[in-house]
Amino acid sequence: MDKESLSHDEYTESGGLEHVEYPQGQVPQEVIDAEIAQLAEKYGINQRKLMFKVDICVIPVICILYILAFLDRVNISNANVYGMSKDLNLYGDRFNTALAIFFVPYVVAEIPSNWLMKKFTPHVWLTGSMLLFGVTLLGQGFANNYSALLATRFLLGLFETGMFPGSFYLISMWYRREEAQKRYSFFFSSTTLAGAFGGLIAAGIHNLDGDKGLASWRWIFIIEGACTAFISIIMFFLMADFPEDAKFLTENERQFMKEKLEVGNAGASEAERPMTWKDVKSVFSDWKVWVMGWMYFGTIVPAYGYAYFGTAIVKTLGYSDVKTQLYSVPPWVAAFGFSMLAAIFSDYLRHRFYFAVFAGIVAIAGLAVVIGVHDKIGTRYGSLFMICAGTYTAMPLFVCWTQMNFLGHHRRAIASGWQIGFGNCAGFISTFVFQANDAPFYTPGCAVCLAFACLSLVMQFVYAAGITWENKRKRTPEYIEKFNALSEDDRRIAGELNPSFFYYY
Incomplete structure (x- = not known):
């Protein structure tokens, strides 16, 4: 019988994946689908209803969390339009230092944060961190000098460290590779919504300038920080939490999710086993983790460059402060x-590579236009759409692509923490390449x-090659x-290095 074309009935009679060998190393998708259907029948599960339930309970909550995290991180650019640098005497590169x-x-804390999230559970670790960075942002609204601003920005970075890799890690443990991209992109796109909301909120807060003796830029931090802490x-x-511990699932549903996520993969998730230094060493001896780190690093520079300085570029087009905030919204949308x-x-x-490449080319074209065209306001403004759309589309595509090519709680936690942590080192570059004296074109930073x-x-x-x-x-x-x-222990922690696992494109 041709294993590539097994019908559902024939597949079920064969006994499932454990009784069928694929010497070429790739289990056909139709066979995986048949195995999952068999599991659903075994546990009495309606897959469509269950995945809708998972989507509703998992994705919106972490999207709200990250919208607020990203908003609290980048709203300093909106505050600067309203005179923060002047009030706090941020001359020279002090504003850039505050960003960096x-x-x-x-x-520094990305990988330890994923370990702590697994130890304390997502609902405790992520929401606790959220409370702390919300309170910190509120305090930033009362900063009266450069040192106080630096202190609050440092604490903001410390408390936000687990948000992004932790959220990606959590999503990756709920969905299979062929299901994940829409969820990854919807979550990641919450950053674009944060950018849009930031401009709208800042435009509205302009009317509070001077209320209770506080400048409008202070109200941005106070209001958004208080809302974050409350939420x-x-x-x-x-x-x-993770599927093994999720309280919104029944016992049948938990068992189905556990087995479903293991279908066609090399081994179990090993959620119950403690993470060890051997796990860390195993991941960092894999060339893929280094390439995917540089892949993310390269896109973070324009991503943060736009997030922190896109509003400043819009302002150089000749708009008032309020219009600048409003005109910064459409590219994010x-x-x-x-x-x-x-x-x-x-x-x-079921493909990532070509989509990620196309998005990257769109971003590159936008950057080339903003560098080369100086005398056409409409063209320069249009290039911001290309930069923002291309960059913030490429990132979730290749993060999902690379993360889902790691298997198991430990390898995926370490890989995601490393990719996001190393990639965010690019933040030091993007915060310093845009200098005030390079206005209005900011050519060096864009280059x-x-x-x-x-x-x-x-x-x-x-990576694809x-x-x-x-x-x-x-x-x-x-x-x-x-x-x-290899020893039995080494084979058990090998994850995607198992010869039965086929890397996804």
């Missing part, structure tokens, strides 16, 4: 639409962003023999 100090704790308390009761459209087609076609966007694109091709080679190597007798010669 956020990334010092933010980068974190509600999120504590709503946020889902366009980015959300473009990202979700790419995600829908990417999941439908640096263009160079790193190109680096990211090259890394995507390197590398996993193609790895998939072929896994099919060789030599690789299988070498893997089988």
Whole structure:
């Protein structure tokens, strides 16, 4: 019988994946679907209803969390339009330093944060962090000098460190590779919504200037910080944990989710086993983790460059302070639409690489236009749409692509923490390449962003070529023999290095 074309009935009679061997190393998708259907029948599960339930209970909550986290991080650019630098005497590169100090704790604590989230559970760790950075932002509204601003920005980075990698890690443990992109992109696109909301909120807050003796830029921090802290308390009761512990699932549903996520993968999630240094060493000995780090790093430079200085570029087009805030909104909205459209087609076609490359090219083209065109306001403003949409579409595509090519709680937690942590080192670059004396065109900063966007694109091709080679190597007798010669413990923690696992494009 041709295993590539098993019907559901024939597949069920064969006994499932454990009784069918695929010497070429790739389990056909139709066979995986049949195994999952068999599991659903076994546990009496309606898959469509269950996944809708999971989507409702998991995704909106972490999206709200990250919208507030990203908003609290970048609203300093909105505050600066309203005179923060003048009031706090931020001369020279002091404003850039205030942006950069956020990334010092933010980068260092990424991987430890994922470990702590697994130890304390997501609903405790993520919402606790949210409460702390909300209170910190509120305090930032009362900063009276440069030192106080630096202190609050540092604490903001420390308390936000687990938000992004933790959320990606949590999503990755709920969805299979062929299901994940829409959810990843919807979550990631919350950053674009945060950028849009930031401009709208800042435009509205302008009317509070002088109220109770406080400047409008202070009200941005106070109002958004207080809202974040309050919402974190509600999120504590709503946020889902990992599938093994989720209280909104029945016991049947938990068992189905556990087994479903393991279908076609090499081994179990090993959620119950403590993470060890051996796990860390195993992940960092894999070339893929380094390439995907540089892939993300290259895109973070233009991403943060736009997030922190896009409003400043809009202001150089000649708009008033309030109009600048309002005109900063449409590029973010366009980015959300473009990202979700790419995600829908990417999941439908079960492919990531070409979509990520196309988005990267859009961002590169936008950066080239903003560098080369100085005398046409409409064209320069249009290029911001391309930069924002291309950058914030490419990132969730290749983060999902690379993260879902790691298996198990430990390997995925370490890999996601490293990718996000190392990538965010680029924040130190993006916060300093845009200098006030380079206005109105900011050519040096845009040129640096263009160079790193190109680096990211090259890394995507390197990664695609590398996993193609790895998939072929896994099919060789030599690789299988070498893997089988490993100790039982090493085989158990190997995850995606198992020869039965096929890397996804």
